[in-house]
Amino acid sequence: MRYPLDFENSFEKTFLFWLCRFVRNKITNLSNRQVSDKDRLAQIIQELVVGFESIESLKKTMKEVRNIGINSIHVYYLPLEKLFYFMKDFGASSMKEIDEEILSDFLASQTASLSDATKKNYRIALLGFFGYIDKQNEEENGTAYRYGIELKNWGGLAGKSGTKLPSFLNKDEVAKFIKAIADYPFKNKNIGARNRLIIKTILYTGIRVGEAITIHKKDFIKDGEAYIIQVRGKGNKPRVVMIKEKIIKEDLSDWLDICNCEENLLFCNQKGTKLTQSYISRLVEQILLSVGLRKEKNGAHMLRHTFATLLYQNSHDLILVQESLGHSDINTSRIYTHFDKSQLSRTTDIF
Template identity: 30%
Template sequence: MNNDLQDYLHALVVEQGLAKNTIFSYRQELTEFFDFLKTQKITEFNKIDRYTILNYLKYCDEQQKSRNSIIHAVTSLRQFFHYLLMQNKITADPMLKIDTPKSAHHLPQVLSSKEIEAILRVPDTNKPLGIRDRTLLEVMYATGLRVSETVNLKLDDLRLEMGLISTIGKGDKQRIMPIGDVAIHWLTVYLSGARKQLLRGQDCPFVFLNNHGKQLTRQGIWKNLKAIVKKAGITKNVTPHTLRHSFATTLLENGADLRTVQELLGHSDISTTQIYTHVTKKHLTEVYNKYHPRA
């Protein structure tokens, strides 16, 4: 079964040309499904039926996975079993009568300017890793980069003298965006001192490094951010994507038009960007209710 999984992932790269992060997501979701099959003592694909899938989705729900995570899992399973059917690995597709759950509509979590400042003050900038963390947070908040774009940012992508950086986003689309003076300042400090210390004489093309002089991982950013947020005394569920949400919301609240924010975020469809207009309206309502005497 694991060999079939590897063949499937290889086919996604060769035949569909999917991005590395998409492949990683499929692998992770299908591996979790395979782990579940082990608990059910299922070792053959043909022994998987509709009820196996329903039990797995129930298990995901019991693990308190988000609605959107479960939707992604269903999509991954649907495509995988279709592949197995086309390869004659199974005689019937167990996903045929499985409905995809409806997407959960909720507003993204955002941070206030005070909360952003509290987070930025946490890293100890007297230490190389503290300078790296401060720089990373400044860059993510100043540009709205996705966490995958941040870890894959290379030295060649920086045009600090022009106040620009470039990145490869979803669908391997390149976009060039401005970066503010504060983030440029911290990048300059980091690149001229702390990064060289982290390199330890090695060579690495990526901007953000771990303590061993290697490319910082997505998991590394998540782990560090959780610790920083806790130390800042913030109780919100903050993820790296929260900084991206906060970036977009800050721009709209200060008068940026939706098309500009769409370009900066790298959204192919403006409807994806429009959710932030609801966030800003919610913020305006909260401010009105708090400060207007007739509210």
């Protein structure tokens, strides 16, 4: 069913109406694999169909959606909530007052101190919102209003010159880190086995921390002298990675002997619930610092960059890097070509 762009002679009510419908659309399309309360989520979806009386009540509900397990909804909701207040202060009386120029002003004023990644998320949210309205609005006479928002000329991003190369461990540092994993004094044997297992899994396969903490026991499949691990990446996209059995055999055996995780998860805390990404990152940082390894970013995601960098240096196969990391665009994988010393050394022979 389609609706008029403006109604009730109230910009605030109209914007809130479209925002409710848009976030409902995103919730139903985002991955629900980690949802902890499906009944409540279904109820919220129906509440969004009915609509909310205020942006404050919608904000509370969006926080609840995140807590239930749709974590990425804030990427779409937060920029649009800020746009609501921006247009309210602007004194808007109609949705038709929003155009490309106003959105560029909004981005310039609201994202000046934010990272390029967050700025891109704001742009994605705006494009998604107004693209949704373009498809869903229709007047009684059958005509529809088209925003056609593109934001191609918005200059808020630093561009490639403003991006940083990711931190990673070189070959000698990796060897030092692997030894540190084995020697680190964990609280007890069980915690040690679990922590060594998850850190090695991330380091030797390059999977994301978020992917590692949601692995199920059935996703670890023995195949000869290796384990095939089924993971779900961004957008709930499936892929498989491999790790040699000898690397994790002892830790895996020790952990499985006492593992009692909810929902058949492979990794969990002492209460049986899912580990957090922040816990794994703090753990990796503690181990790195214990042997004097300091990087600009010492968190667990740095292990993924390390895997990808060494994989490209040893294979010179960008497609392999792309498939191993689960990148949808090969250009995302090209960052790791910057660390290829064998190629860079050729430049020293030019003169």
